[in-house]
Amino acid sequence: MTELKNDRLLRALLRQPVDATPVWVMRQAGRYLPEYRVIRERAGSFMDLCRNPELACEVTLQPVDRFGMDAAILFSDILTVPDAMGLGLYFTEGEGPRFQHPIRTEAAVRALGIPDPEQELGYVMQAVRTIRRELDGRVPLIGFSGSPWTLATYMVEGGSAKFFANTKAMMFERPDLMHHMLDILAQAVSAYLSAQIASGAQAVMIFDTWGGMLTTSDYREFSLRYMQRIVACLPREHEGRRVPVVLFTKGGAQWLEDIAASGCDGVGLDWTIDLDQARARIGSQVALQGNMDPCVLYASPRRIRTEVATILARYGSGEGHVFNLGHGVHPGIDPENVAALVEAVHELSPAYHR
Numbered sequence: 614m615t616e617l618k619n620d621r622l623l624r625a626l627l628r629q630p631v632d633a634t635p636v637w638v639m640r641q642a643g644r645y646l647p648e649y650r651v652i653r654e655r656a657g658s659f660m661d662l663c664r665n666p667e668l669a670c671e672v673t674l675q676p677v678d679r680f681g682m683d684a685a686i687l688f689s690d691i692l693t694v695p696d697a698m699g700l701g702l703y704f705t706e707g708e709g710p711r712f713q714h715p716i717r718t719e720a721a722v723r724a725l726g727i728p729d730p731e732q733e734l735g736y737v738m739q740a741v742r743t744i745r746r747e748l749d750g751r752v753p754l755i756g757f758s759g760s761p762w763t764l765a766t767y768m769v770e771g772g773s774a775k776f777f778a779n780t781k782a783m784m785f786e787r788p789d790l791m792h793h794m795l796d797i798l799a800q801a802v803s804a805y806l807s808a809q810i811a812s813g814a815q816a817v818m819i820f821d822t823w824g825g826m827l828t829t830s831d832y833r834e835f836s837l838r839y840m841q842r843i844v845a846c847l848p849r850e851h852e853g854r855r856v857p858v859v860l861f862t863k864g865g866a867q868w869l870e871d872i873a874a875s876g877c878d879g880v881g882l883d884w885t886i887d888l889d890q891a892r893a894r895i896g897s898q899v900a901l902q903g904n905m906d907p908c909v910l911y912a913s914p915r916r917i918r919t920e921v922a923t924i925l926a927r928y929g930s931g932e933g934h935v936f937n938l939g940h941g942v943h944p945g946i947d948p949e950n951v952a953a954l955v956e957a958v959h960e961l962s963p964a965y966h967r
């Protein structure tokens with residue numbers, strides 16, 4: 614196995630000293646990059662791109678090559694898992710993801726099975742292996758999955774939703790059925806992430822995009838509990854190194870203590886909490902990943918640099934910080950502004966690591 618030349622991300626997630634704060638951004642490979650749009654065009658569609666390991670590898674490396682990110686994140690989507698469960702994922706222009714067969718009945722829930730990661734999701738594992746080969750130890754590769762709750766919202770709604778009416782109706786009316794679905798999903802995600810780790814993912818992240826839509830008690834019961842179960846199932850060492858796990862609940866700042874107690878190594882933060890407060894609350898237990906408002910990238914490179922400086926100062930000196938946005942980079946962002954962000958983190962952060 615080739616040696617990892619830049620291991621800042623893995624060290625920071627384990628709260629070990631680094632020379633500079635590692636930086637990557639959610640959705641770093643995406644439509645805001647012209648070179649991504651070229652490859653997506655060549656692939657035909659977004660899902661064809663995900664299913665083509667060579668092209669998925671190429672777009673994964675684009676932001677690493679262009680910006681000098683400290684990590685690569687597997688190019689794929691959280692919805693590949695429900696797709697592999699037979700829901701028939703497709704994307705419509707302007708409307709986002711949709712499922713041909715949403716899960717609306719008890720029979721549909723009971724029929725759900727756990728996909729074999731090396732079969733139905735074999736194209737993802739092949740992409741992981743291809744990316745690791747092409748990265749050649751430059752930076753670590755992050756694997757990922759959606760949280761059971763977040764996957765369930767898409768599966769029940771059949772796509773994106775505003776109020777999660779169908780999902781919440783099932784949760785309130787038939788909690789037993791919802792728990793059955795979440796249990797299947799937790800097993801599916803555990804198998805999927807374990808296979809990503811076995812294939813070469815060096816850290817993994819669970820995206821709980823919609824956990825923040827729940828009440829505190831429902832969050833614990835329907836979202837966090839299942840993420841905790843996954844964390845407990847994952848192999849935490851591979852190739853002689855610890856494989857850190859990051860949990861990201863958008864809108865989860867009020868539950869930081871609960872999230873940090875889940876057994877994860879790092880907590881992803883959206884922009885609604887300041888890093889000094891988050892660090893005071895959970896920074897002695899876990900690393901923190903975040904948390905610039907993605908909309909700062911609509912401002913000038915100068916303003917972006919000031920915001921980076923503010924966020925680095927809020928976290929303060931010492932280990933345990935991975936710089937990121939509080940959510941994904943938007944499609945309309947000028948790549949030069951992402952370059953300004955990365956440059957600012959690399960130039961300004963060493964002062965906090967002396």
Ligand code: CP3
Binds near residue numbers: 688690710757
């Ligand atoms: O971060 C990365 O660069 C890795 C790739 C990645 C994608 N999706 C690629 C993608 C990751 C980590 C995801 C996660 C994902 N997908 C989440 C969780 C994170 C979050 O954003 O909250 C969710 C909720 C999804 C579901 C999803 N996929 C939606 C709602 C959409 C449509 C919205 C959009 O941006 O178009 C997608 C499509 C998608 N996934 C695109 C990309 C690059 C855009 C597809 C295109 O090329 O048109």
